[in-house]
Amino acid sequence: xxxxxxxxxxxxxxxxxxxxxxIMIVIYPYITGMVAGAFVVSTMYHVFHREALRPVARLAVVxxxxxxxxxxxxxxxxxxxxxxALNVVATPSxxxxxxxxxxxxxxxxxxxxxxxxxxxxxxxxxxxHSAPGPWKNVYRALALGVLExxxxxxxIDRKLIHALSVIGIPAACILHGYVGFLFGAIKAxxxxxxxxxxxxxxxxxxVSGIAVLxxxxxxxxxxxxxEPDEECLRSLSRLLWMFLVLAVTFEFGDxxxxxxxxxxxxxxxxxxxVTKLRFSYLTLQVLIGAxxxxxxLPIPAFTRVAxxxxxxxxxxxxxxxxxxxxxxxxxxxxxxxQLFSKSFRGFVDYPVTxxxxxxxxxxxxxxxxxxxxxxxxxxxxPVWPPNPESDSGVKA
Amino acid sequence: xxxxxxxxxxxSATIAAGGCASGGCVTGGCASGGCSTARPDQASxxxxxxxxxxxxxxxxxAMSLTLLPGAMAGDESSSAATPPGGGHPDAKxxxxxxxIDTTRCTGAGKCLTACRVENSVPEGQARTWVERYVHFKDGxxxxxxxxxxxxxxxxxxQPEAEDVLRAYFVPKLCNQCVDAPCNQVCPVHASIKxxxxxxxxxxxxxxxxxxxxxxxxxxxxxxxxxxxxxDKCNWCxxxxxxxxxxxxxxxxxxxARVFGRIDDPDSEISKRLATLPTxxxxxxxxxxxxxxxxxxxxxxx
Ligand code: SF4
Ligand code: SF4
Numbered sequence: 001x002x003x004x005x006x007x008x009x010x011x012x013x014x015x016x017x018x019x020x021x022x023i024m025i026v027i028y029p030y031i032t033g034m035v036a037g038a039f040v041v042s043t044m045y046h047v048f049h050r051e052a053l054r055p056v057a058r059l060a061v062v063x064x065x066x067x068x069x070x071x072x073x074x075x076x077x078x079x080x081x082x083x084x085a086l087n088v089v090a091t092p093s094x095x096x097x098x099x100x101x102x103x104x105x106x107x108x109x110x111x112x113x114x115x116x117x118x119x120x121x122x123x124x125x126x127x128x129h130s131a132p133g134p135w136k137n138v139y140r141a142l143a144l145g146v147l148e149x150x151x152x153x154x155x156i157d158r159k160l161i162h163a164l165s166v167i168g169i170p171a172a173c174i175l176h177g178y179v180g181f182l183f184g185a186i187k188a189x190x191x192x193x194x195x196x197x198x199x200x201x202x203x204x205x206x207v208s209g210i211a212v213l214x215x216x217x218x219x220x221x222x223x224x225x226x227e228p229d230e231e232c233l234r235s236l237s238r239l240l241w242m243f244l245v246l247a248v249t250f251e252f253g254d255x256x257x258x259x260x261x262x263x264x265x266x267x268x269x270x271x272x273x274v275t276k277l278r279f280s281y282l283t284l285q286v287l288i289g290a291x292x293x294x295x296x297l298p299i300p301a302f303t304r305v306a307x308x309x310x311x312x313x314x315x316x317x318x319x320x321x322x323x324x325x326x327x328x329x330x331x332x333x334x335x336x337x338q339l340f341s342k343s344f345r346g347f348v349d350y351p352v353t354x355x356x357x358x359x360x361x362x363x364x365x366x367x368x369x370x371x372x373x374x375x376x377x378x379x380x381x382p383v384w385p386p387n388p389e390s391d392s393g394v395k396a
Numbered sequence: 397x398x399x400x401x402x403x404x405x406x407x408s409a410t411i412a413a414g415g416c417a418s419g420g421c422v423t424g425g426c427a428s429g430g431c432s433t434a435r436p437d438q439a440s441x442x443x444x445x446x447x448x449x450x451x452x453x454x455x456x457x458a459m460s461l462t463l464l465p466g467a468m469a470g471d472e473s474s475s476a477a478t479p480p481g482g483g484h485p486d487a488k489x490x491x492x493x494x495x496i497d498t499t500r501c502t503g504a505g506k507c508l509t510a511c512r513v514e515n516s517v518p519e520g521q522a523r524t525w526v527e528r529y530v531h532f533k534d535g536x537x538x539x540x541x542x543x544x545x546x547x548x549x550x551x552x553x554q555p556e557a558e559d560v561l562r563a564y565f566v567p568k569l570c571n572q573c574v575d576a577p578c579n580q581v582c583p584v585h586a587s588i589k590x591x592x593x594x595x596x597x598x599x600x601x602x603x604x605x606x607x608x609x610x611x612x613x614x615x616x617x618x619x620x621x622x623x624x625x626x627d628k629c630n631w632c633x634x635x636x637x638x639x640x641x642x643x644x645x646x647x648x649x650x651x652a653r654v655f656g657r658i659d660d661p662d663s664e665i666s667k668r669l670a671t672l673p674t675x676x677x678x679x680x681x682x683x684x685x686x687x688x689x690x691x692x693x694x695x696x697x
Binding site (some may be wrong): 009011013014015016017018020021078079080081082084085087088091092093095096097098099101123182186187188189320337338342343345 | 581
């Protein structure tokens with residue numbers, strides 16, 4: 001197969017003129033990635049005992065749960081027949097990669113839900129006794145009627161939390177690796193079709209989860225006039241840097257391979273990168289989103305230069321940039337993959353609309369919803385770790 | 397073809413051949429209303445034995461197309477004069493094929509209108525189209541779409557004859573892949589293969605996820621703007637089940653489009669397949685298309 005100067009004599013298949021996947025399919029892996037990433041941070045504490053992460057360990061699981069609760073929203077908004085959405089689990093086709101989502105997602109959410117419940121059970125039970133007025137009943141309901149925790153029950157809870165965290169690691173990896181597979185397994189599209197896609201998605205997911213958690217932590221500390229924990233931020237910066245190195249290695253290593261081998265798809269991909277994706281890929285995903293944080297992060301991660309406030313600012317800025325990087329990566333994969341025709345002879349435009357079910361406004365609402373949920377959850381549950389002396393035996 | 401290339405047929409999706417009693421149209425955009433397909437959930441379950449039989453038939457049919465054109469000429473059972481559609485559910489399912497002879501296509505565009513009318517295809521979308529390849533003397537190759545109203549009526553400036561080395565037309569339609577990626581990726585069994593090997597969309601099941609649109613390497617599928625479900629060329633399955641030719645074939649004035657039974661050595665398509673060298677689009681993707689071409693150049697993607 002030969003590719004010709006795509007822009008000299010463009011030719012687009014008639015049905016390729018309207019990309020089938022909208023911005024909602026950009027947001028879907030973005031949110032799912034954060035779900036998996038935030039959970040991985042919590043396991044760093046609960047399973048791998050990184051004590052420095054104690055301040056954010058509970059916040060991480062609650063954030064993951066809130067994000068996870070909204071993960072199916074963009075899909076629903078995208079479906080042209082949303083009233084049939086449940087058919088994916090009712091009459092799934094075993095040959096379809098997409099059919100697995102309902103099951104993988106439900107399993108992961110179940111693990112997460114039970115994990116969160118066990119983690120907060122002491123607090124819920126305590127509030128079921130002490131909360132004022134109608135709140136008492138809310139906490140009684142949340143406690144599922146069990147209003148006492150014996151030392152033996154606390155011990156069982158502790159073991160269960162550990163077990164669920166362990167199970168949650170592969171579940172989170174499968175959840176997001178699977179999202180990558182949805183794209184990587186499409187042989188019709190040379191920009192998507194790579195065996196590395198699940199790994200690329202997974203590493204970028206972890207990166208986005210750490211970044212969103214870091215920002216949340218900084219924001220919550222500032223808004224409640226709390227001094228952020230120096231060691232916690234250092235640990236988050238290290239993790240972020242390490243996973244960013246991995247993500248970048250996989251993302252660009254894969255591209256380098258295609259480019260160097262001059263595989264047949266390279267011609268169309270090169271055109272894509274230097275024309276349509278020049279800003280979103282080269283500028284946002286590579287320079288601003290990856291290179292800059294890779295340079296900034298070692299300051300708070302590995303040094304003690306300047307003031308703590310400066311280092312915290314470095315961590316915050318890097319986290320924002322990383323979130324931009326991952327958003328750009330999702331955009332470049334999902335939208336970029338639909339910008340060239342399967343004729344490989346021409347590009348199409350991607351119409352971005354503000355209004356409508358799949359517009360930018362709806363996308364902003366979908367992205368804001370997990371944060372609203374988190375705000376609600378924080379009113380209900382104590383996401384900050386309890387004081388060690390009041391610790392009720394369950395590892396916070 | 398090896399055993400590993402056995403086509404995967406959805407066991408729950410038996411499409412009853414014959415008249416449409418239920419009105420449960422699986423093809424969606426059928427204008428005539430004469431769709432002769434029953435919804436898979438209304439049709440009887442295909443038994444395992446029948447599944448294997450169908451799979452084997454399909455594989456053999458594909459073999460005859462991809463490897464041994466005309467090789468089944470001596471197969472007594474396959475040359476039985478069963479009419480298309482069979483009529484009897486137990487009758488051996490016919491095997492169909494489509495041949496595009498690019499050397500005969502003149503870009504008249506009659507097929508385009510015929511298809512749009514027959515299948516109520518919305519404006520801006522297409523079940524079939526015709527590409528024009530113009531090789532200029534300076535080495536450039538330009539490709540464009542044959543306008544449905546024809547080049548003359550379109551008023552578009554045309555290349556000067558003295559600049560052109562050669563030009564040819566390539567009609568595109570569903571390749572009815574034996575190992576169809578669109579079918580594989582559909583999460584809800586809305587992309588189904590008829591027992592005759594024709595890939596159909598069940599408009600009553602489609603959730604409109606668009607995954608099949610992404611998976612088709614040939615740009616054949618589209619999300620129908622009007623029905624909001626996936627849609628595609630189905631070789632006019634409703635017509636074929638009525639013993640008629642697809643609308644585009646009937647409309648083609650030059651015989652560039654040939655449709656028929658590839659398990660019947662006396663059919664026009666079998667005779668042409670036996671004598672002409674043919675190839676398929678994007679063969680390297682392993683989709684095993686049933687639509688075959690005469691005169692494809694490597695410019696054609
Ligand atoms: S050409 Fe496309 S729509 Fe037709 S069967 Fe093959 S993959 Fe499916
Ligand atoms: S759009 Fe419809 S036919 Fe296509 S994969 Fe989704 S559910 Fe199946």
